[in-house]
Amino acid sequence: MKSTIKFGSVSGIGLFVHWTFLVMMVGIFGFYVYNGLSVVASLMGLALVMTVFGCIVLHELGHAFMARSFKIPTIDITMYPIGGVARLSHMPREPKQEFLIAIAGPAVNLGIAAVLYVVNQIIGAPLSMAEALTPQGNVLSMLMWLNLGLVVFNMLPAFPMDGGRVLRAALATQMDYTNATHVACLIGQGLAFVFAIYGIFYGMWTLPFVAVFVFMAARQEVQHVVERG
Numbered sequence: 001m002k003s004t005i006k007f008g009s010v011s012g013i014g015l016f017v018h019w020t021f022l023v024m025m026v027g028i029f030g031f032y033v034y035n036g037l038s039v040v041a042s043l044m045g046l047a048l049v050m051t052v053f054g055c056i057v058l059h060e061l062g063h064a065f066m067a068r069s070f071k072i073p074t075i076d077i078t079m080y081p082i083g084g085v086a087r088l089s090h091m092p093r094e095p096k097q098e099f100l101i102a103i104a105g106p107a108v109n110l111g112i113a114a115v116l117y118v119v120n121q122i123i124g125a126p127l128s129m130a131e132a133l134t135p136q137g138n139v140l141s142m143l144m145w146l147n148l149g150l151v152v153f154n155m156l157p158a159f160p161m162d163g164g165r166v167l168r169a170a171l172a173t174q175m176d177y178t179n180a181t182h183v184a185c186l187i188g189q190g191l192a193f194v195f196a197i198y199g200i201f202y203g204m205w206t207l208p209f210v211a212v213f214v215f216m217a218a219r220q221e222v223q224h225v226v227e228r229g
């Protein structure tokens with residue numbers, strides 16, 4: 001059984017959603033209705049979630065087009081509930097190329113945020129985060145902050161986040177690739193450890209789970225690089 005559904009393609013790159021993504025959308029809709037929102041309001045909430053995922057698709061296309069400029073094809077882009085994945089045919093070992101491909105995704109979100117900042121200035125929408133991130137907040141300033149959030153989240157210096165690749169590429173200019181991977185993974189795991197402790201102390205229970213995920217991803221990356229030699 002196919003676990004993904006194609007919903008479009010951009011310049012020959014197929015865009016897919018994983019079935020769990022659709023389950024999540026139905027779940028969010030159900031959650032809104034269950035909490036007393038009208039069907040119209042629930043659909044509008046869903047539209048906002050879809051818009052954020054649209055921004056993530058553009059982020060993945062940023063990686064894909066930068067990779068293409070180095071003659072590295074993208075197999076496909078798939079959206080999961082936790083985010084998107086652009087599957088490249090391979091990752092370059094050239095630090096400068098890896099750096100540019102990794103940074104291209106967050107750069108797209110930074111660009112979207114910059115455009116929304118200008119638009120919000122023109123229409124006189126409130127720009128503060130406190131005002132934007134309320135149910136009554138202006139949708140465009142909300143989207144601006146969500147895109148900035150995507151930049152910060154993706155630039156965390158830990159695999160599998162883009163920031164982990166940026167860090168490794170920076171280290172790889174000073175040492176060999178395998179050592180750079182080891183150091184980048186140690187930093188990422190250290191960060192995951194701090195997040196886990198923080199989450200346990202402050203009762204933010206998703207953080208320890210994310211930390212375990214980051215911890216395993218870092219180990220996988222080291223294994224992957226060591227196997228390829």
Ligand SMILES: [Zn+2]
Nearest residue numbers: 105106154162
């Ligand atoms: Zn990315």
